[in-house]
Structures are given as C-alpha cells and as structure tokens.
Amino acid sequence: MSQFQDALLxxxxxxxxxxxxxxxxxxxxxxVASAGRSRDPRLLIxxxxxxxxxxxxxxxxxxxxxxxxxxxxxxxxxGASAAMVLDNFFVLxxxxxxxxxxxxxxxxxxxxxxxxxxxxxxxxxxxxxxxSGMDRPTFTSTGWLNRALTSLAPGDPVAKAGGLCIGHExxxxxxxxxxxxxxxxxxxxxxxxxxxxRLLDLYKHTDPGMANLLEEGLKLKMVVGTEKExxxxxxxxxxxxxxxxxxxxxAVAAGKLMAAPxxxxxxxxxxxxxxTHTNQRQLGRLLQALDGAIEGLSNELSxxxxxxxxxxxxxxxxxxxxxxxxxxDHGTATTAILIGxxxxxxxxxxxxxxxSDANLHEGRDLKPTTDLRAPLKGLLADHLGLSRRVLDExxxxxxxxxxxxxxxxxx
Amino acid sequence: xSSRPYRDRRVLRRRDFKTRPFYHLxxxxxxxxxxxxxxxxxxATRRLGLGPRPGEIKAILNDPKGYVAATLNxxxxxxxxxxxxxxxxxxxxxxxxxxxxxxxRRRMARAAMEEGQRGGNDAASGAMNSTPADKSPMARHGIxxxxxxxxxxxxxxxxxxxxxxxxTTAAFxxxxxxxxxxHFCVSTRKSGLVRSIAGVYERDAIRPHVLxxxxxxxxxxxxxxxxxxxxxxxxxxxxxxxxxxxRNKGLNENYARExxxxxxxxxxxxxxxxxVEGLARxxxxxxxxxxxxxxxxxxxxxxxxxxxGSHTVLGRAYADDGVRQGLSAIEDIARHPSTARHIAKRxxxxxxxxxxxxxxxxxxERCFRDTDGDLKEVSLALVSSDEVWSEPxxxxxxxxxxxxxTYRALNLTAPLPFTLATLKVFGQRVWGVDSPKGWNDDDxxxxxxxxxxxxxxxxxxxxxxxxxxxxxxxxxxxxxGGSLSSYTRExxxxxxxQSGALVILLLSPExxxx
Numbered sequence: 001m002s003q004f005q006d007a008l009l010x011x012x013x014x015x016x017x018x019x020x021x022x023x024x025x026x027x028x029x030x031x032v033a034s035a036g037r038s039r040d041p042r043l044l045i046x047x048x049x050x051x052x053x054x055x056x057x058x059x060x061x062x063x064x065x066x067x068x069x070x071x072x073x074x075x076x077x078x079g080a081s082a083a084m085v086l087d088n089f090f091v092l093x094x095x096x097x098x099x100x101x102x103x104x105x106x107x108x109x110x111x112x113x114x115x116x117x118x119x120x121x122x123x124x125x126x127x128x129x130x131x132s133g134m135d136r137p138t139f140t141s142t143g144w145l146n147r148a149l150t151s152l153a154p155g156d157p158v159a160k161a162g163g164l165c166i167g168h169e170x171x172x173x174x175x176x177x178x179x180x181x182x183x184x185x186x187x188x189x190x191x192x193x194x195x196x197x198r199l200l201d202l203y204k205h206t207d208p209g210m211a212n213l214l215e216e217g218l219k220l221k222m223v224v225g226t227e228k229e230x231x232x233x234x235x236x237x238x239x240x241x242x243x244x245x246x247x248x249x250x251a252v253a254a255g256k257l258m259a260a261p262x263x264x265x266x267x268x269x270x271x272x273x274x275x276t277h278t279n280q281r282q283l284g285r286l287l288q289a290l291d292g293a294i295e296g297l298s299n300e301l302s303x304x305x306x307x308x309x310x311x312x313x314x315x316x317x318x319x320x321x322x323x324x325x326x327x328x329d330h331g332t333a334t335t336a337i338l339i340g341x342x343x344x345x346x347x348x349x350x351x352x353x354x355x356s357d358a359n360l361h362e363g364r365d366l367k368p369t370t371d372l373r374a375p376l377k378g379l380l381a382d383h384l385g386l387s388r389r390v391l392d393e394x395x396x397x398x399x400x401x402x403x404x405x406x407x408x409x410x411x
Numbered sequence: 412x413s414s415r416p417y418r419d420r421r422v423l424r425r426r427d428f429k430t431r432p433f434y435h436l437x438x439x440x441x442x443x444x445x446x447x448x449x450x451x452x453x454x455a456t457r458r459l460g461l462g463p464r465p466g467e468i469k470a471i472l473n474d475p476k477g478y479v480a481a482t483l484n485x486x487x488x489x490x491x492x493x494x495x496x497x498x499x500x501x502x503x504x505x506x507x508x509x510x511x512x513x514x515x516r517r518r519m520a521r522a523a524m525e526e527g528q529r530g531g532n533d534a535a536s537g538a539m540n541s542t543p544a545d546k547s548p549m550a551r552h553g554i555x556x557x558x559x560x561x562x563x564x565x566x567x568x569x570x571x572x573x574x575x576x577x578x579t580t581a582a583f584x585x586x587x588x589x590x591x592x593x594h595f596c597v598s599t600r601k602s603g604l605v606r607s608i609a610g611v612y613e614r615d616a617i618r619p620h621v622l623x624x625x626x627x628x629x630x631x632x633x634x635x636x637x638x639x640x641x642x643x644x645x646x647x648x649x650x651x652x653x654x655x656x657x658r659n660k661g662l663n664e665n666y667a668r669e670x671x672x673x674x675x676x677x678x679x680x681x682x683x684x685x686x687v688e689g690l691a692r693x694x695x696x697x698x699x700x701x702x703x704x705x706x707x708x709x710x711x712x713x714x715x716x717x718x719x720g721s722h723t724v725l726g727r728a729y730a731d732d733g734v735r736q737g738l739s740a741i742e743d744i745a746r747h748p749s750t751a752r753h754i755a756k757r758x759x760x761x762x763x764x765x766x767x768x769x770x771x772x773x774x775x776e777r778c779f780r781d782t783d784g785d786l787k788e789v790s791l792a793l794v795s796s797d798e799v800w801s802e803p804x805x806x807x808x809x810x811x812x813x814x815x816x817t818y819r820a821l822n823l824t825a826p827l828p829f830t831l832a833t834l835k836v837f838g839q840r841v842w843g844v845d846s847p848k849g850w851n852d853d854d855x856x857x858x859x860x861x862x863x864x865x866x867x868x869x870x871x872x873x874x875x876x877x878x879x880x881x882x883x884x885x886x887x888x889x890x891x892g893g894s895l896s897s898y899t900r901e902x903x904x905x906x907x908x909q910s911g912a913l914v915i916l917l918l919s920p921e922x923x924x925x
Contacts, residue, residue, distance in 0.1 A: 137665075139846060182861055182862075187868070188865060188868035189871075199867065199902075202902045203920065206899065210924075213855070213863050214863045214864070325517050
C-alpha cells in the first residue's frame with residue numbers, strides 16, 4: 001500500500017465534513033432513527049475542570065443550616081446582585097441570567113447533590129472517573145461519550161457523523177475508536193492572506209495527505225467563520241473579560257458546527273479554572289462566562305434546539321464550609337446542569353441530603369445522593385436510544401445497579 | 412519502492428545545481444551518490460535529529476550515518492547541566508518547603524479571618540487580597556488554578572531544555588531523551604509537587620541512562636519521587652504491614668500496573684491481574700521521606716508499610732528481602748522477552764512510522780535481548796538499520812519538535828513566553844501529558860485539520876515577529892541541502908515577501924514530516 005493510501009485511510013478515520021457519511025447520510029435518515037430516541041439528536045457534554053462548587057451555583061436557601069454552613073459564601077438575596085428564585089427551596093447565582101431564563105421556559109434541569117462514584121479528592125483521578133465512565137480511576141484510554149458513538153447501530157447517522165471536540169486535545173470523555181474531529185479556539189492571530197490556499201496548492205502537488213487535512217481545516221473554518229466573523233458574533237463583548245470571551249468563543253464554535261446539516265451530533269468541550277481554593281469571588285466571573293457560553297450555544301443551536309441536550313458536569317464538588325483563604329477545598333457532591341429544548345425542564349432533581357454537620361459527607365462535603373451516571377444514562381437512553389444493557393456494561397461498566405433517570409426529555 | 416528516499420522524483424535537477432554550487436563536491440563520484448548523501452543527511456538531522464541548523468547539512472554530507480553514530484560515543488551525552496538547576500534532593504526539598512509555606516500562609520489567613528469574624532473587623536480581607544488572582548504568575552501565563560511556585564520551577568526547566576535542544580549537536584541523543592522521558596512520563600498535571608520536580612526527574616532519572624542500561628532507567632524512575640508521586644506508589648501500603656494493620660490502609664496498584672503495561676512488558680506482554688497485584692505488594696514500602704525528615708521527599712524503603720512475605724510475579728516467587736525484593740522483580744521484568752519486543756516496537760514506531768518494517772523491529776528486539784537492554788547498543792542498531800535511512804518521511808512533527816526545528820533553522824532564541832504560548836496553544840506543554848501513556852506517537856496525530864490551520868497562524872506570527880536574518884530561499888537550500896521539491900522552492904521564491912516565504916518553508920511537507 002502506498003504512503004498516500006495510508007495517509008488517506010488514516011484521514012478517513014478522522015474526517016467527517018468531506019466524508020461520504022456527511023451530507024448523504026443525513027438526507028437518507030429515516031424520520032425516526034431508532035425506537036425511543038430524539039429525532040436527529042444533538043448532545044453536548046461540557047466538562048468543568050477543577051471541581052465546581054455546586055452550592056454556589058444553585059443554593060439551598062430553604063435549608064435551615066444553609067446560612068450557618070456557608071458563612072461568607074451565602075448568596076445575596078437582595079439588591080442588584082440578588083440570587084434568582086428557582087423554587088421555594090433553591091435560588092440561582094445572579095451571574096447566570098440565561099440559565100434562569102431557560103429554567104423558567106422549561107429548558108433547563110438542575111440535578112443537585114450528585115457525584116460520580118469517585119470518593120477521593122484528586123482532580124486527576126476524579127476527571128478520569130468522570131470521563132472514562134468507569135467506577136474508579138483506571139486510566140482507561142476511551143471515554144464514555146466515544147463508546148456511546150461506537151455502541152450505536154452500524155450505519156447510524158449519529159455515529160457516522162462522528163464526534164466533535166473543542167480544544168487542542170481530545171478530552172478523555174470523547175476519546176476512543178469513533179472518529180472525532182477537533183476544533184481549536186483561535187490561538188494565534190489568524191492569517192488573513194492567501195497563504196492557506198497557496199499552501200493547499202503546494203500540498204496538492206507534493207503531499208495529498210496534508211492537502212486533505214488542510215482542506216478539512218479550511219472547511220471547518222468556513223462553517224465556523226473567520227475570526228473576524230467570530231468577532232462580530234462577539235460584538236458587545238469587546239470589554240468582556242478574556243475568560244468570558246474564551247468561553248463564549250468555544251461555545252459558539254461548538255454550536256455552529258453541531259447545527260450544520262452535515263455536522264457532528266455529539267460533542268464535548270471543557271472549561272478550566274473551577275478549582276476555587278482561594279477567594280471564591282472569582283467564581284462569579286466564571287459563572288458569568290459559563291452563562292455567556294450557554295447563551296452562545298442556545299443562539300447558535302436555535303435551529304435544532306428542540307433536539308438538543310447540553311449536560312454540564314464536573315469531577316467533584318467542594319467543601320460546604322469556607323476554607324481559610326475565602327475559598328473551598330475539594331469536596332464530593334455538586335450540581336449537574338442540563339439545558340436544551342429537548343428537555344422536560346424547569347425542575348430541580350434532588351434527594352436533598354441537608355447541610356447539618358451530621359449530614360455532611362465525611363463531615364465536610366455535600367453528601368452525594370444521586371449517582372451522576374443516572375441522569376447521564378437517562379440521556380443516552382432516551383436521547384440517543386442506547387439500550388440498558390449497553391449502558392450498564394459498555395458505557396458505564398459496573399453500573400447495573402444505577403438505573404437510568406427516566407422522564408428527562410419532553411414527550 | 413522502499414528505497415526511494417523522498418517522494419518527489421524531481422529533486423535536484425541539473426538546473427538546481429547551477430544555482431547551488433556547494434554540492435559540486437568532488438567526493439561524490441556520481442549524481443546518484445550525491446543525492447543519496449543529501450537524503451541521508453536529512454534523515455540524520457530530521458528523522459534522527461531535531462532539525463538541521465544552518466550549515467549542518469553541508470558539514471555532515473560526507474558521512475551522515477557516522478555523524479549520528481558518533482554522538483553515541485559519549486555515554487554522558489544525554490546529560491543536561493545548567494547553572495542554577497539543582498539535583499533531585501535539593502529541588503524536592505525546596506518544592507516541599509514551598510508547598511509547606513503556602514499551607515502555613517493559608518492557615519494564617521484562616522486564623523486571621525476567624526479573628527476578624529470574632530472581632531467584627533475586616534482583618535482577613537487584607538491578607539486575602541494581597542495576591543489578587545489576576546496578578547499571580549499563573550494568571551499572567553494563562554495557567555489554570557494551581558500553586559504559583561511550581562510554575563517557576565517548571566518554567567526554568569523548560570527554558571533550559573528548549574535552549575539545549577535548540578543548540579545541541581548531539582541531537583539524536585536529545586531525541587532519545589525525549590523518547591524515554593515520554594516512555595516513562597510523569598505529568599505536571601498531577602500535583603504541585605510533581606509539577607515542581609518533573610524537570611529534575613528527566614534530568615536525574617532519564618538523561619543519565621539513555622545510553623546506559625534499560626534496567627537502570629527503570630530503577631531510577633521507580634525510585635524517583637516524581638514517579639512515586641505521579642503513579643501513587645508512595646501511598647501504596649501493604650495491607651498486612653505494620654502501617655496497613657494499624658491505619659487500615661492498603662494497596663495502590665497504579666504504578667505496578669503501568670510498570671508492566673507501559674514501561675516494560677506492554678499491554679499484550681503476557682501478564683495478568685495477579686501479576687499486577689503481586690508486583691504492587693512487592694513494591695509497597697517504596698515511598699518518599701516525610702517533610703520533616705532529612706532529605707525530605709526523596710526515595711526511601713519503609714519496612715513499616717512493606718507487605719511481608721513472598722509474592723509472585725510472572726510465575727516467579729520473590730522472597731521478602733526488603734528493597735531487594737522489588738529490585739529483583741524489576742531486573743527480571745526489564746529483561747523479559749516481552750519487554751524487548753515492546754521497546755523495539757515503540758522505538759521503531761517513534762523513529763520510522765506507525766507500521767515500521769518488521770525486520771527492523773526484529774533487529775532491535777534481538778539487540779535488546781542480546782545485550783541485556785544496553786540502550787547504547789540498541790540505539791546503534793537503530794542507526795544501523797537501513798530502513799531508517801530509506802523509508803519515506805511519514806511522521807508529522809509534534810508541536811514541540813516543530814518549534815525546536817524552527818528555532819534551530821533560524822538560529823533563534825525565542826523569549827520564554829513565546830515558547831510557553833506556542834506549546835500551550837498546540838496542546839503539548841513540556842511534561843504536561845494527560846495520561847501515563849505519554850504523548851501520542853501516531854504519524855499524523857498532531858495534524859488534525861484545525862491544527863494545520865493553527866500551524867499556519869503560528870508560523871505567520873513567528874515570521875512577522877522574528878523573521879529570518881537571511882534570504883529564505885537561501886536558508887531553505889541550506890537546511891534541505893538543495894533537495895526541496897521544485898514546487899516548494901518555487902512557492903518560496905514566488906512569495907510576495909520574506910515572511911510569507913518563511914511560512915511556506917516552515918509549513919512545507921519537507922519541513923512538517925520526518
């Protein structure tokens with residue numbers, strides 16, 4: 001086999017936009033792809049790396065121990081930055097107005113006091129469990145989202161369209177045998193000259209493998225738009241903090257690619273910086289950035305919003321009490337946030353453990369009462385149509401005792 | 412046609428030689444000989460090196476193979492001695508005391524805050540705000556949450572490594588260092604401590620052994636605090652040991668498993684779960700000294716946490732003999748036939764392609780077995796393999812290698828922030844791997860579609876900022892020995908300006924693959 005064929009074969013594994021599976025597959029897609037799943041579903045997994053303090057996102061103000069337990073971390077209830085009321089027990093951090101709007105229009109669900117099966121407090125191992133889908137750190141090389149793609153029926157359009165990741169490295173959750181294409185948020189100032197097309201011309205004469213890769217890159221760029229076009233999408237954000245912009249940019253890119261007719265249906269992106277050991281006031285800006293990302297996603301995905309679910313998850317929560325540096329240390333249970341038009345939203349799903357000292361996990365953390373795999377399995381079952389057996393054995397091995405959460409999606 | 416060195420047949424047409432006179436060296440009797448010689452010089456400096464520096468191709472044209480082989484004669488060629496970068500014992504002590512100091516600052520802040528709450532004043536806020544998050548070194552470098560001190564360590568180490576790689580004439584040895592460092596990787600993502608000592612780990616546990624014996628490298632990595640922490644062996648306690656019985660602690664198999672799966676036998680190397688557990692038991696007690704002990708953080712064998720008794724690995728029982736028990740097991744595993752096979756495959760894949768010629772893998776495997784894992788001999792066997800010199804270039808340069816090749820070609824000393832930003836955007840921070848498997852070594856792993864676009868943007872930024880201090884076509888002829896395809900050379904010559912020409916050179920297939 002020639003080196004060129006080699007190159008083309010390896011290219012095929014990772015390509016989607018120019019592949020036969022792209023447009024063609026979608027035009028032939030049956031009205032209902034498989035029994036018991038959303039039509040032409042979009043599923044995005046957002047990983048918040050570092051450990052999100054769920055109690056600062058959705059605060060249990062109805063808990064009699066809330067103010068005492070949280071001390072300086074209590075959300076404000078009055079004034080300009082007053083938390084928004086979700087129900088008679090929970091309020092939402094004032095930095096997240098878009099999430100509040102989605103919640104009120106029944107397009108958001110909060111799962112509270114949830115955790116993966118991981119019970120120690122290492123980011124490294126916590127993220128390994130969160131993304132591998134295993135019940136303990138194993139350094140497995142594939143992630144549950146990728147295995148979900150490979151577990152779909154052969155020829156399934158969702159699987160054929162491949163996965164997408166935003167970021168230079170494919171995160172573990174998206175890693176595996178299913179083809180994944182990656183989009184990096186702009187890193188270096190973008191070349192605006194004719195250089196890319198001149199290089200493409202050069203590659204076509206000298207290195208077909210590289211020509212194909214670059215051609216794909218140019219196509220991706222056509223879908224997402226140039227940095228200049230991106231900048232216009234970000235209009236009004238020129239004064240925004242770089243973090244707010246970066247979150248939004250990644251979300252807009254993901255949304256645009258997932259909304260494209262031949263684009264990927266399953267994607268992941270991750271945001272870092274949630275490890276708020278010190279001065280947790282910084283969390284407000286992070287949540288503002290996340291809210292901006294949610295807004296960007298709902299805008300870009302508006303044409304397919306009724307088929308969309310976005311799950312925002314993190315490796316673990318943080319201590320209930322404030323530490324000595326106005327922050328919080330690694331904890332256990334936290335919140336998971338689901339948004340999307342496919343949801344039966346406007347709900348907080350929780351078996352609330354309470355914040356009295358006796359109820360805390362190991363005397364310090366919010367006690368986990370909902371296995372995070374339950375809502376994730378529920379989404380994979382009802383949104384992507386995966387069977388219980390596959391979910392128990394392949395996607396989240398060893399999770400047979402964790403029933404998929406039902407009733408997450410709108411009928 | 413595996414003997415065909417480069418894919419463009421039209422390399423070095425007669426017309427080209429007229430414009431590039433230095434190849435009319437009388438040593439070459441025939442044109443073919445001349446072409447082969449240039450091809451070999453490119454293999455020597457690119458496939459087996461870090462990219463040619465100006466003048467290097469010309470200088471080694473007489474004997475490219477001998478040039479590479481000669482770099483192996485100095486058994487200490489892998490070492491990196493830099494003023495101001497201490498050895499493991501000093502660096503670990505410093506890192507641990509920094510971490511301890513940070514903890515105590517936190518404790519003081521907590522105490523101050525509690526005091527403040529009791530007194531109703533705002534005493535705590537002053538302490539808290541003394542280092543606002545936005546101004547910290549990590550924020551300035553765009554690095555996610557973590558201690559600030561470890562960044563200082565790692566930045567100094569990265570700078571030393573990059574400067575060395577950009578200048579060294581023993582580039583093949585540096586490539587071996589990079590290979591073995593990745594093979595036995597630790598990750599700065601693990602913790603502040605590992606972040607602080609990842610650099611000295613490479614300098615002390617990897618570099619001294621790249622031309623030594625494999626088993627010594629396994630032992631050095633096994634006993635280095637960075638590895639003991641990274642793969643948790645320091646925390647692994649024998650369930651029936653003194654400490655295990657008293658404190659209800661137990662085994663952590665992490666390191667034992669990776670030692671078998673990644674470092675030695677390979678995943679199909681013929682071991683089972685019971686072997687992992689046996690080895691984990693044997694390696695209990697291999698831990699690090701506590702902060703307040705002498706030489707804090709360095710390796711110690713702690714009998715109190717060592718699982719008593721004889722344990723079996725790969726069918727052989729090892730009697731309880733303290734630290735010797737683990738050393739014996741490592742010696743046997745390191746010379747196991749599966750290890751020879753695994754290492755031969757990984758080396759061949761790294762230096763040639765995803766599907767290396769089987770004859771070459773066999774040769775390296777045999778050499779590893781015959782010499783009991785003498786890595787100088789194995790490296791020589793690699794250099795002596797005809798396949799290395801004849802296989803077409805398939806591997807896309809990883810970001811770090813692309814950056815170094817660029818620095819070398821341009822004789823450039825880029826400021827550290829540029830280097831850090833480059834590696835961050837491309838997703839290959841030095842020692843920043845996200846899995847014990849190390850960086851992916853597939854031929855085209857780093858050439859994802861968007862990554863190609865990013866390479867263009869990067870090269871343009873670099874060309875605009877630093878440029879080339881000589882005509883780019885001249886430079887291209889220099890570092891490729893006049894062998895660039897006519898297409899590439901024409902694209903360079905026809906560029907409207909020198910910075911565009913430089914981007915074409917850096918993005919050309921000839922520069923991107925090796």
